[in-house]
Amino acid sequence: MKASDLPMYYNAVNILEHNLTSRPDKVALHTADREMTFRQVSTEVNQVGNALKKLDVRMGETVGLLCLDCAEWVTSFFGIMKIGAIAVSMNTLLKPQEQAYILRDSRARVLIVHAALLPAIEPIRAELGFLKHVIVVGETGREGDLSYRSWIGSESTELGVAPTHREDFCSLNYSSGTTGEPKGILHAHKDYPLTAQLWGVNVLGLRESDRAFGAPRLFFTFGTGGVLIFPWFVGAGAILMAAPPRIVTNMLDTIHRFKPTILYNAPTGYAAMMATEAFNIKYDFSSLRLCVSAGESLPAPIWRQWKEKTGLDIIDGIGSTENYHIFLSNRPGDIRAGSSGKPFPGYEVKIVDENMNEVARGEVGNLLIKGETAALSYLHQYDRSRRTFLGEWLFTGDKYYVDEDGYYWHAGRSDDMLKVGGIWVSPVEVESTLLGHPAVLECAVVGQGDSAGLIKPKAFVVLKEGHTGSDEMSKQLVDYCKEQIAEYKRPRWIEFVAELPKTATGKIQRFKLRG
Numbered sequence: 001m002k003a004s005d006l007p008m009y010y011n012a013v014n015i016l017e018h019n020l021t022s023r024p025d026k027v028a029l030h031t032a033d034r035e036m037t038f039r040q041v042s043t044e045v046n047q048v049g050n051a052l053k054k055l056d057v058r059m060g061e062t063v064g065l066l067c068l069d070c071a072e073w074v075t076s077f078f079g080i081m082k083i084g085a086i087a088v089s090m091n092t093l094l095k096p097q098e099q100a101y102i103l104r105d106s107r108a109r110v111l112i113v114h115a116a117l118l119p120a121i122e123p124i125r126a127e128l129g130f131l132k133h134v135i136v137v138g139e140t141g142r143e144g145d146l147s148y149r150s151w152i153g154s155e156s157t158e159l160g161v162a163p164t165h166r167e168d169f170c171s172l173n174y175s176s177g178t179t180g181e182p183k184g185i186l187h188a189h190k191d192y193p194l195t196a197q198l199w200g201v202n203v204l205g206l207r208e209s210d211r212a213f214g215a216p217r218l219f220f221t222f223g224t225g226g227v228l229i230f231p232w233f234v235g236a237g238a239i240l241m242a243a244p245p246r247i248v249t250n251m252l253d254t255i256h257r258f259k260p261t262i263l264y265n266a267p268t269g270y271a272a273m274m275a276t277e278a279f280n281i282k283y284d285f286s287s288l289r290l291c292v293s294a295g296e297s298l299p300a301p302i303w304r305q306w307k308e309k310t311g312l313d314i315i316d317g318i319g320s321t322e323n324y325h326i327f328l329s330n331r332p333g334d335i336r337a338g339s340s341g342k343p344f345p346g347y348e349v350k351i352v353d354e355n356m357n358e359v360a361r362g363e364v365g366n367l368l369i370k371g372e373t374a375a376l377s378y379l380h381q382y383d384r385s386r387r388t389f390l391g392e393w394l395f396t397g398d399k400y401y402v403d404e405d406g407y408y409w410h411a412g413r414s415d416d417m418l419k420v421g422g423i424w425v426s427p428v429e430v431e432s433t434l435l436g437h438p439a440v441l442e443c444a445v446v447g448q449g450d451s452a453g454l455i456k457p458k459a460f461v462v463l464k465e466g467h468t469g470s471d472e473m474s475k476q477l478v479d480y481c482k483e484q485i486a487e488y489k490r491p492r493w494i495e496f497v498a499e500l501p502k503t504a505t506g507k508i509q510r511f512k513l514r515g
């Protein structure tokens, strides 16, 4: 499928509405408080769209969406898209000042916010000159704010779709950079069906009978695509959970109750489930047929332990907000544990050196990708855009190499790679080795200068329950690494910590650990 296969005037609300002819009464959304059919969702989407128009929201304008993963996130998102506006999918875990940056940068005039998240907005409202209307999902806190239910209550359930061009923008996500302000990334209507077809259908093999569930939240494109867009593209169901996925029993309870067939998570999420006593006995996993991991590389030991305990394969694929979703992936029936799999039709990839020349097979270099779903730039960030969006190619910032069989292996971020004794060491490889040790729950390896000022690997380790950090344990771990990988790659220091710093989306923030 190519972008040019879509009608020139296309609106991604089609991903919801194509279901109205074939399966209007099928349950489209399963949530703890309500179930909605495709018809019911569509009716409410129309009401949201009409209500937004009454607030004078026009094509091309942004609407902030700061909501837990509940039905209102979905109806708002599609309502915004359907009238040709741009949904700003806001990260629910950010602090007020970060939300203020996003609302200012995106210039949202209307904000739809969940009552539970009002505390992140209240302290900054006075600073937000552009923000005129606040719609609250739940009880309103303040005079002048509108409550979502009464806001849409008297609106017509009929709404024509805006004549958007397939290349018009429909969503804006802010990607938590490792340093600096978050980067606003605009995606177009075309990116939704394309990613759904290219990876969701062609690689993952989604079908109508599936039900998707995951820890990645709807504000993150890994979650929006995986849990909502791709399932609806094929008429499958979506399971939403408003409760925080970092509490692992929330995940387990939801799997048990709603019986998903597809599960999305980051590697740390899979590790957390497995660290729960008898998780696969106490909770019913029998509905699952496939699991997906992304966000960071999935170490082979986690892949193997999960397979052993659940019998399920995890499909690891690398994606990014810049590309909307996964562009390099393992696939059912063709998995190499620990790798990111292989390229698939729709995306080209290449690995280049500092001079943009392709490196030899087996050598580590910078991963570039080319495909029709890449964003065009970062909003208001000219310099960073020019370093990332290189014409047809997207500079991912990831280091990769290809093995003899054509599988791609992540070797850290451009800025995470370590030169130790003049030789590249991938912190990811050291981490993945340590994770093979039975006492290690999680770990992160960063570069630290030694007494001579030379960079060496240092490991921060979270131990599993029942193990304690000690000199003896450090020695055991280092010896273990020496056994498993080249000796120069071993960590020179081990620090035991209770937890690792992570981004809102669950990625370990190695930069915070660098000395």
Ligand code: 3UK
Residues within 6 Å of the ligand: 175, 176, 220, 221, 222, 223, 293, 294, 295, 296, 297, 298, 316, 317, 318, 319, 320, 321, 322, 324, 325, 326, 340, 396, 397, 398, 410, 413, 505
């Ligand atoms: C890293 C991975 C190794 C990599 C994402 C799937 O993570 C997503 O988007 P972000 O913009 O981050 C992108 C960066 O994260 N990464 C992601 N997946 C993997 N590294 N193996 C992986 N499987 O550094 C990449 O450049 O937050 C993932 C779908 C949609 C997404 N937005």
